[in-house]
Amino acid sequence: MATNNNNQIIKTLVDKYGRDRTSLMPILQGIVEQKNYLSDTDMTEVARELDLSAAQVYGTATFYSFLDTVPRGKYVIRVCKTITCDMHGKKLIVQTIENMLKIKVGETTQDKKFTLLQTNCLGWCHKGPSMLINDEVYADLTPEKTHEIIAEYMNK
Amino acid sequence: MSELVQRVDLIFGEYSDQKYKTLAETVGRSNEDIIKDLLDSGLKGRGGAGFPTALKWKFTMEQPADERFVICNADEGEPGTFKDREILSKVPRKVFAGMAICGKVIGAKRGFMYLRGEYKSLLPGLLKEIEIYDETAKKLGIDFKIEIRMGSGAYICGEESALFESMEGKRGEPRNKPPYPTVSGFMNKPTVINNVETFVNVLMICRIGPIQFRKLGTHDSRGSKVFSVSGDTPKAGIYELELGMPLAEFVEEFGDGDTKAVQVGGASGFCVPRKKFKDTIIGFEGVPTGGSMMIFNSSRSMYNVLHNYLEFFEEESCGQCTPCRVGCQQLRKGIEAVKRGDKPVVYLEQLMKLSETMKITAKCGLGQSVANSFSSIVSNFKEEMIY
Ligand SMILES: Cc1cc2nc3c(=O)[nH]c(=O)nc-3n(C[C@H](O)[C@H](O)[C@H](O)COP(=O)(O)O)c2cc1C
Ligand code: SF4
Numbered sequence: 190m191a192t193n194n195n196n197q198i199i200k201t202l203v204d205k206y207g208r209d210r211t212s213l214m215p216i217l218q219g220i221v222e223q224k225n226y227l228s229d230t231d232m233t234e235v236a237r238e239l240d241l242s243a244a245q246v247y248g249t250a251t252f253y254s255f256l257d258t259v260p261r262g263k264y265v266i267r268v269c270k271t272i273t274c275d276m277h278g279k280k281l282i283v284q285t286i287e288n289m290l291k292i293k294v295g296e297t298t299q300d301k302k303f304t305l306l307q308t309n310c311l312g313w314c315h316k317g318p319s320m321l322i323n324d325e326v327y328a329d330l331t332p333e334k335t336h337e338i339i340a341e342y343m344n345k
Numbered sequence: 346m347s348e349l350v351q352r353v354d355l356i357f358g359e360y361s362d363q364k365y366k367t368l369a370e371t372v373g374r375s376n377e378d379i380i381k382d383l384l385d386s387g388l389k390g391r392g393g394a395g396f397p398t399a400l401k402w403k404f405t406m407e408q409p410a411d412e413r414f415v416i417c418n419a420d421e422g423e424p425g426t427f428k429d430r431e432i433l434s435k436v437p438r439k440v441f442a443g444m445a446i447c448g449k450v451i452g453a454k455r456g457f458m459y460l461r462g463e464y465k466s467l468l469p470g471l472l473k474e475i476e477i478y479d480e481t482a483k484k485l486g487i488d489f490k491i492e493i494r495m496g497s498g499a500y501i502c503g504e505e506s507a508l509f510e511s512m513e514g515k516r517g518e519p520r521n522k523p524p525y526p527t528v529s530g531f532m533n534k535p536t537v538i539n540n541v542e543t544f545v546n547v548l549m550i551c552r553i554g555p556i557q558f559r560k561l562g563t564h565d566s567r568g569s570k571v572f573s574v575s576g577d578t579p580k581a582g583i584y585e586l587e588l589g590m591p592l593a594e595f596v597e598e599f600g601d602g603d604t605k606a607v608q609v610g611g612a613s614g615f616c617v618p619r620k621k622f623k624d625t626i627i628g629f630e631g632v633p634t635g636g637s638m639m640i641f642n643s644s645r646s647m648y649n650v651l652h653n654y655l656e657f658f659e660e661e662s663c664g665q666c667t668p669c670r671v672g673c674q675q676l677r678k679g680i681e682a683v684k685r686g687d688k689p690v691v692y693l694e695q696l697m698k699l700s701e702t703m704k705i706t707a708k709c710g711l712g713q714s715v716a717n718s719f720s721s722i723v724s725n726f727k728e729e730m731i732y
Binding site: 209210211212213214215217218248249252253254255256270271272273275276308309310311312313314315316317321324325326 | 430649
């Protein structure tokens with residue numbers, strides 16, 4: 190059942206973007222968007238559809254930090270750790286999230302709802318600290334504000 | 346705003362009432378005429394390297410090929426830079442118009458914008474603007490399509506040849522140069538790749554003319570520049586200013602009164618200490634910048650700043666060539682060892698030599714520019730590296 194479903198997701202993406210290698214990134218991005226990560230089975234399936242070797246797909250996927258190849262939570266939190274955000278209190282933001290979700294950076298909650306990661310410059314240096322939750326940007330963070338935001342996601 | 350720093354309203358100025366007015370006026374002009382205007386304007390690329398835009402277009406146009414491409418580099422990953430995001434959210438129409446002019450001049454039918462994954466929230470707005478562009482293009486009989494491709498969290502994909510690789514579905518590993526993109530770019534076809542801001546400048550030159558444009562800036566740095574100001578400043582944000590300004594004026598305007606150093610051009614740029622503010626010009630004749638200006642006051646440890654940059658490079662290096670892959674790691678480990686006292690102070694000299702070696706042996710701009718921040722921070726703030 191699950192496999193059929195997976196195949197359907199990949200089929201739809203391949204039909205949308207085409208079978209050319211230039212479609213590989215959009216297809217992999219589409220899978221991550223729907224399933225939070227790329228499983229080995231999915232990568233093999235994409236390789237078959239695009240007539241590439243599994244190694245080529247795997248090689249591309251593992252190059253990009255947003256194309257996760259290990260299971261991730263439904264909400265991936267990426268806190269910016271580059272200098273300006275770091276100077277303006279990134280550490281406290283990370284601690285706040287760690288305490289709330291009871292996980293460390295790099296980990297996923299048991300219920301697979303959240304993954305906490307750090308990332309390089311998000312392009313919000315003038316409003317640091319900042320973070321991404323999936324595609325959504327949150328800037329001008331304080332521990333209090335972070336608490337509110339995460340609490341809201343916990344209730345989702 | 347004080348009179349000290351001249352503000353400009355070229356990039357962010359309002360749209361004309363009629364949609365894509367300048368584009369409509371420009372498509373009727375001859376390609377030679379447009380290239381000449383760009384040449385006269387003195388416009389240099391705003392993505393960092395500062396290559397004259399007119400020449401880039403001319404070379405691509407003259408390269409025999411059955412297909413050519415236009416690519417807008419919206420990968421903006423340099424620490425401390427966020428001006429392209431502002432341009433794309435406030436005046437995307439100007440970017441697309443600039444790309445369409447490029448398409449006409451070089452004879453390309455397809456253009457792409459490579460947008461970094463971190464900016465995905467901009468996508469809906471950009472796609473809406475592309476719809477408006479499509480309607481206009483149809484009316485004007487312009488045969489040039491614009492598509493958006495997303496990045497997925499890799500700084501190196503801002504390097505033009507890595508960007509092509511990524512668009513081709515591969516790992517974002519820079520290619521050997523030459524051949525340059527003007528000869529062999531995306532899909533090995535002649536390609537113009539320009540920064541977001543460069544395309545807007547092109548449009549504005551077509552609108553106001555090269556003479557008006559040249560009035561801004563200095564001899565070596567024509568026009569205005571969008572600066573991303575961050576760090577220890579009460580005025581963090583985005584500012585459009587004339588190029589060629591002394592750093593001292595900049596600090597007086599944006600510093601918090603206690604500025605110890607300014608990192609000009611991001612992690613791959615240069616760190617300028619207080620004693621050199623007066624003699625440093627921001628622009629191609631002095632310290633060039635893609636727009637990133639990070640201000641540090643005396644409460645900051647320059648060791649921490651450098652350490653943060655080195656971690657950044659270490660993670661973002663594509664790992665393809667040894668000087669960069671191993672060099673970035675050794676520089677970070679090296680300054681840690683000196684700080685701990687495991688290595689003598691003279692070891693810093695050895696690390697400086699290593700960074701110089703990286704400059705001449707690394708394959709691409711990432712590995713080549715680590716020495717910029719490394720040498721400028723270590724030589725100007727040596728005590729902070731030790732104690
Ligand atoms: C590591 C690295 C990252 C780069 N990132 C960007 C970027 O994010 N945006 C950009 O416009 N240029 C970037 N560049 C410069 C591009 O390779 C290229 O020179 C530029 O897009 C050309 O456009 P321009 O002539 O309009 O400046 C980067 C270069 C290197 C070496
Ligand atoms: S210099 Fe660094 S980023 Fe550039 S090709 Fe070599 S390893 Fe890759």
